[in-house]
Amino acid sequence: MTTIYLLTQLTEKLHMTTTEASITDLQFIRPNEEVVVGAIFYGRITDVDHQLQASFVDIGLSTPAYLDHRDYNKADVKSGLTEGQYIIVQVTKSPYLTKGARLSRKINLTEGALVYLPYDTHVNVSRKLSDERRSALYALLDPQLQAGGVVVRTKADTMSDQTLLSQLETLYTRFQDYLTQANEQKKPGQLSQKSEIHMRYLENNDLAAVDHIIVDDVKLKRQIEATYKDKVKVQVKQSVIQTLAPEITDYIERLSTPVIAAGLGVELVVEQTEAMTVIDVNSHSYTSNQSRARSVVAINKQAANQVAKVIRQRNLSGMIVIDFIRMTSKRDQQAVMDTLKKATEQDKQPVKLYGFTRLGLYELTRKREATSVMYTLFDQGVSALSYKLETQCYELERRLVSLKSDAAIIAVSPSFYLAFCQYVDQNVLSERTSANLYFSQDESTSSFSLLRSGTQALIDAFLLENQSKTIDKL
Numbered sequence: 001m002t003t004i005y006l007l008t009q010l011t012e013k014l015h016m017t018t019t020e021a022s023i024t025d026l027q028f029i030r031p032n033e034e035v036v037v038g039a040i041f042y043g044r045i046t047d048v049d050h051q052l053q054a055s056f057v058d059i060g061l062s063t064p065a066y067l068d069h070r071d072y073n074k075a076d077v078k079s080g081l082t083e084g085q086y087i088i089v090q091v092t093k094s095p096y097l098t099k100g101a102r103l104s105r106k107i108n109l110t111e112g113a114l115v116y117l118p119y120d121t122h123v124n125v126s127r128k129l130s131d132e133r134r135s136a137l138y139a140l141l142d143p144q145l146q147a148g149g150v151v152v153r154t155k156a157d158t159m160s161d162q163t164l165l166s167q168l169e170t171l172y173t174r175f176q177d178y179l180t181q182a183n184e185q186k187k188p189g190q191l192s193q194k195s196e197i198h199m200r201y202l203e204n205n206d207l208a209a210v211d212h213i214i215v216d217d218v219k220l221k222r223q224i225e226a227t228y229k230d231k232v233k234v235q236v237k238q239s240v241i242q243t244l245a246p247e248i249t250d251y252i253e254r255l256s257t258p259v260i261a262a263g264l265g266v267e268l269v270v271e272q273t274e275a276m277t278v279i280d281v282n283s284h285s286y287t288s289n290q291s292r293a294r295s296v297v298a299i300n301k302q303a304a305n306q307v308a309k310v311i312r313q314r315n316l317s318g319m320i321v322i323d324f325i326r327m328t329s330k331r332d333q334q335a336v337m338d339t340l341k342k343a344t345e346q347d348k349q350p351v352k353l354y355g356f357t358r359l360g361l362y363e364l365t366r367k368r369e370a371t372s373v374m375y376t377l378f379d380q381g382v383s384a385l386s387y388k389l390e391t392q393c394y395e396l397e398r399r400l401v402s403l404k405s406d407a408a409i410i411a412v413s414p415s416f417y418l419a420f421c422q423y424v425d426q427n428v429l430s431e432r433t434s435a436n437l438y439f440s441q442d443e444s445t446s447s448f449s450l451l452r453s454g455t456q457a458l459i460d461a462f463l464l465e466n467q468s469k470t471i472d473k474l
Contacts, residue, residue, distance in 0.1 A: 120149030
């Protein structure tokens with residue numbers, strides 16, 4: 001059974017997929033990371049660099065975004081863009097570390113089987129459809145285009161004319177709303193709704209294979225049902241985070257180690273840098289009665305399947321190098337390459353497999369659209385990964401909303417308490433927990449720990465005994 005969770009009520013939003021109750025995908029959206037691929041922004045060109053053949057655009061974020069001249073639309077190419085000009089743009093790559101978002105002026109909006117191109121003028125129908133169906137769809141949609149162009153995808157073959165026309169009208173209206181909003185706000189900022197980040201997660205999944213979608217917000221449920229009609233089953237469970245919090249903590253802890261068990265005594269060691277990711281295959285615990293050559297192939301095939309899973313779970317992207325156990329036979333190398341190719345076909349992001357180098361290293365690339373989960377969760381140390389202060393704050397938030405007691409006292413270091421108040425929305429936390437929360441500042445505490453929890457009377461007694469301590473109530 002496959003379930004998708006869209007958890008939007010805490011400070012840190014979560015998108016999660018589970019299969020047979022095990023987490024297979026978990027994405028963390030923090031307040032400063034809600035810029036996703038596909039988001040629409042109103043921006044101002046701050047610099048046109050003719051040497052780089054690119055423009056830098058202020059879209060309301062701390063770092064200017066990057067617009068390559070190759071991503072201009074046809075009108076831009078003809079007239080050119082100038083410094084100080086305001087434009088509507090779409091994010092094609094989220095901000096990454098110190099780099100700003102990557103933008104495009106070739107805007108596309110998706111709804112069902114249609115992709116609306118407001119700055120284009122053509123109707124393009126999927127060539128996978130029969131000639132007769134393609135002609136019928138062209139005749140249906142072309143006269144209805146008030147402006148722009150449209151791409152008709154293969155799934156349109158099973159949809160009624162009324163449904164397709166409704167989708168086209170929805171897309172046209174959405175872009176007109178963006179234009180109106182841009183004129184009203186008159187400054188750089190996001191035009192598309194923040195909730196679109198949650199809808200995009202659904203779009204990127206095969207919903208036919210999903211049994212349930214669980215959300216913690218009624219408005220989001222209505223939005224999903226309005227978009228997908230009766231094709232999905234959506235449930236609202238506002239307190240579901242209380243059940244999921246321990247599983248999320250365990251999942252994060254598993255990600256924190258660079259050493260990953262791949263089964264049969266095989267281990268992977270993942271080292272991630274800004275330039276590339278290196279994955280080393282370690283077989284010191286592998287035991288087999290096979291010959292060495294056959295054992296090496298078996299180890300590498302086992303590792304290849306796990307490598308593909310690790311890349312997806314950690315959202316590794318850019319250049320990736322895999323150091324398999326060395327194989328001298330081209331036939332053995334091909335067997336491992338075939339295994340890896342099959343395993344990466346499940347990936348939603350484009351993966352290019354380049355093969356083995358002369359040194360026996362395997363090279364591949366994966367399209368980068370968003371920050372790696374590892375950079376979101378952890379500070380990158382030389383010898384080991386340590387939890388970011390933000391990660392610890394959001395972990396405490398999840399634990400607090402999971403409390404079932406009347407009250408609790410949490411010991412916190414002064415520096416952690418300041419960070420917690422900065423990162424976690426106190427109003428949201430108050431609304432999501434029924435417990436009375438007290439924070440006791442303690443220099444001896446490294447970050448936080450649950451000091452007491454229970455009835456209000458128990459906590460009141462503790463407060464009376466410790467009046468000399470600095471204890472704040474939420």
